Amino acid sequence: MAMSRDEVLQKVQEVLVDALGVDEDEVTADATLMGDLGAESIDFLDIVFRLEKAFGMKVPREELFPVEGLLNSSDLVSNGKLTEKGLAELRARVPHTDLREFEKDPDINKLADLFTVNAIVNYVDSRLNPA
Amino acid sequence: MRWIWIDKFVEFESGRRAVSVKNVSLAEEHLHDHFPGFPVMPECLMIEAMAQTGGILVGQARDFKEKVVLAKISKAVFFDYVVPGDTLRLEARMETAAPEAAGTTGRITRSDQLIAEIDLMFSFIDQNLAGKKFPKDNFVFTGIFTNLLQEVVLNHTRAEPQPMESGA
Numbered sequence: 001m002a003m004s005r006d007e008v009l010q011k012v013q014e015v016l017v018d019a020l021g022v023d024e025d026e027v028t029a030d031a032t033l034m035g036d037l038g039a040e041s042i043d044f045l046d047i048v049f050r051l052e053k054a055f056g057m058k059v060p061r062e063e064l065f066p067v068e069g070l071l072n073s074s075d076l077v078s079n080g081k082l083t084e085k086g087l088a089e090l091r092a093r094v095p096h097t098d099l100r101e102f103e104k105d106p107d108i109n110k111l112a113d114l115f116t117v118n119a120i121v122n123y124v125d126s127r128l129n130p131a
Numbered sequence: 132m133r134w135i136w137i138d139k140f141v142e143f144e145s146g147r148r149a150v151s152v153k154n155v156s157l158a159e160e161h162l163h164d165h166f167p168g169f170p171v172m173p174e175c176l177m178i179e180a181m182a183q184t185g186g187i188l189v190g191q192a193r194d195f196k197e198k199v200v201l202a203k204i205s206k207a208v209f210f211d212y213v214v215p216g217d218t219l220r221l222e223a224r225m226e227t228a229a230p231e232a233a234g235t236t237g238r239i240t241r242s243d244q245l246i247a248e249i250d251l252m253f254s255f256i257d258q259n260l261a262g263k264k265f266p267k268d269n270f271v272f273t274g275i276f277t278n279l280l281q282e283v284v285l286n287h288t289r290a291e292p293q294p295m296e297s298g299a
Binding site: 018019042043045046048049052061 | 202203205206226227229231232234252254
């Protein structure tokens with residue numbers, strides 16, 4: 001299924017408008033799901049369900065929102081921040097996410113800010129149009 | 132005891148759909164205040180009725196082993212007032228299921244007239260990501276809920292309810 005990035009963005013916007021009850025103009029590419037759009041944990045699952053329907057593909061939750069398993073290991077987290085090893089693990093798990101800003105201060109409380117509209121678009125785009 | 136807000140199930144297809152009935156009566160005390168001289172069923176109680184219908188559908192699909200709680204009202208749109216004497220038909224369909232949650236879509240009708248569309252998400256709270264522990268007993272599905280299902284025959288494959296056996 002050929003679909004341009006703009007078309008993907010538009011569909012992702014529709015999904016988020018329905019799932020989160022926000023206005024379309026709030027769903028900008030760099031809006032964060034939790035901070036800007038008010039998503040809670042159950043919403044992430046709702047978003048996964050809706051993406052699967054909208055794009056007709058299976059979306060393994062850990063591929064789209066893969067951070068959950070990261071926080072339980074003292075190897076990866078120290079003093080509330082990701083260690084070098086943790087950062088490396090994070091990079092491997094979220095290849096669709098821009099981590100440059102986060103790496104300057106890898107506070108785990110800021111992990112939520114990594115989930116942006118853009119990260120979802122990147123993920124869907126990479127699934128639909130594999131390089 | 133638990134608060135039961137639907138009267139009975141009339142159709143039940145395990146893991147797929149459930150249809151329940153709720154009769155609205157002026158004997159319900161809140162209708163005297165909501166509103167004086169103009170009794171209408173509060174919309175939140177239509178959501179409750181759908182949550183019980185969908186919640187039992189979702190719970191039964193896991194043999195009532197999970198503690199199913201309402202986690203999200205994805206959609207709730209109402210098209211008309213509901214008044215004493217009305218019989219509501221609530222149909223819930225299980226659309227999505229994951230290890231930790233499930234989603235339903237639902238329609239409420241009154242004699243084929245669409246009254247409301249209500250989509251819900253239910254969470255299985257023992258599967259929460261925070262690893263929080265809850266009491267072992269399933270406090271959600273006590274006997275009184277499951278008793279509601281006894282009148283409809285559970286059948287995984289049959290689409291239409293069969294006629295009751297007659298004595299003749």
